[in-house]
Amino acid sequence: IKNSYQKYFAYYNNELLERSIEERRIIGEFEKAIDNNEFVMFLQPQVDCKGMAYGAEALVRWQHPERGLLSPAVFIDVLEKAGLIYKLDRYMWEKAAEKLGEWKREGHDRYHISVNISTKDFYLIDVYETFTGLVDKYNINPDKLKLEITETALMADFKKNMEIIRRLQNYGFKIEIDDFGSGYSSLNMLKDISADVLKIDMGFLRASENELKGRDILESIVSLAGKLGMEVITEGVEKESQVNMLKDMGCNMFQGYFFSKPVQIKEFEDRYLI
Numbered sequence: 001i002k003n004s005y006q007k008y009f010a011y012y013n014n015e016l017l018e019r020s021i022e023e024r025r026i027i028g029e030f031e032k033a034i035d036n037n038e039f040v041m042f043l044q045p046q047v048d049c050k051g052m053a054y055g056a057e058a059l060v061r062w063q064h065p066e067r068g069l070l071s072p073a074v075f076i077d078v079l080e081k082a083g084l085i086y087k088l089d090r091y092m093w094e095k096a097a098e099k100l101g102e103w104k105r106e107g108h109d110r111y112h113i114s115v116n117i118s119t120k121d122f123y124l125i126d127v128y129e130t131f132t133g134l135v136d137k138y139n140i141n142p143d144k145l146k147l148e149i150t151e152t153a154l155m156a157d158f159k160k161n162m163e164i165i166r167r168l169q170n171y172g173f174k175i176e177i178d179d180f181g182s183g184y185s186s187l188n189m190l191k192d193i194s195a196d197v198l199k200i201d202m203g204f205l206r207a208s209e210n211e212l213k214g215r216d217i218l219e220s221i222v223s224l225a226g227k228l229g230m231e232v233i234t235e236g237v238e239k240e241s242q243v244n245m246l247k248d249m250g251c252n253m254f255q256g257y258f259f260s261k262p263v264q265i266k267e268f269e270d271r272y273l274i
């Protein structure tokens with residue numbers, strides 16, 4: 001017993017050690033990577049029921065000089081823990097605003113870009129000032145910048161964050177509740193917030209043991225959202241059968257591999273901006 005116990009701890013310590021080395025590497029390389037423009041904005045189309053894109057979500061990738069293209073799963077949590085995520089988010093918001101300004105000048109102003117906001121951003125920067133500043137700087141319509149916030153992020157400091165959200169909405173920004181239904185307070189939250197869009201991940205269905213029940217809940221959310229004057233977009237849509245089911249429920253906005261993976265800006269523009 002003693003032997004396996006020791007082995008377990010050796011293994012466990014090794015895991016922890018490797019993880020902390022990895023974390024320190026990410027933190028250590030971060031500032032330079034920002035300065036060198038190693039972070040790249042990918043766009044995943046958001047489409048209507050005909051499969052036509054009407055906008056996109058901005059998703060970050062790290063084009064690392066030695067490690068290749070890194071997924072956000074590798075570095076977002078680390079940067080959040082280190083209190084650095086706001087620098088990356090600010091960078092991404094700026095890239096999105098800059099792109100929207102360019103599209104507007106070129107006459108493509110019907111497309112929006114959705115950006116992600118981390119909980120930590122609310123503590124470390126003035127989110128309102130940052131977004132309104134970008135609107136002025138790039139002369140964009142605020143309703144073309146959609147702000148994705150998870151319910152967990154909102155709940156973290158509900159009163160204060162709600163106040164910021166309301167001011168952003170009054171200014172004209174659109175608010176999307178990301179991963180709706182995956183937190184613990186979804187319904188409770190709905191009575192106090194008027195988001196513009198609820199974003200539901202199809203993983204919600206996959207995670208359900210009883211698929212029929214999950215389907216009923218999904219349908220109820222879509223109808224509830226309608227009553228509350230909110231739009232619903234489903235993400236993680238991978239199959240045509242899902243699209244058909246969602247259409248039957250009255251959901252008309254989709255994002256997922258079935259339509260497209262996140263792609264480079266150039267590819268998005270070539271494919272959709274006509």
Ligand code: C2E
Pocket residue numbers: 044058059060071072073076085088089092116117118178179235236237238255256257258262
């Ligand atoms: P998210 O905001 O929920 O973004 C959706 C994720 O689902 C993306 O993963 C997207 O590539 C993936 N996805 C889209 N369609 C499908 C599908 O049909 N099937 C499956 N299985 N997955 C699909 P990605 O790009 O790896 O991003 C992961 C997470 O990293 C995001 O989840 C978001 O929480 C975070 N993230 C990405 N970019 C940023 C950013 O600029 N700032 C912050 N704070 N977080 C970001």
Ligand code: CA
Pocket residue numbers: 057116148178
């Ligand atoms: Ca998102």
Ligand code: CA
Pocket residue numbers: 178179199201235
């Ligand atoms: Ca999501």
Ligand code: CA
Pocket residue numbers: 179
């Ligand atoms: Ca997520």
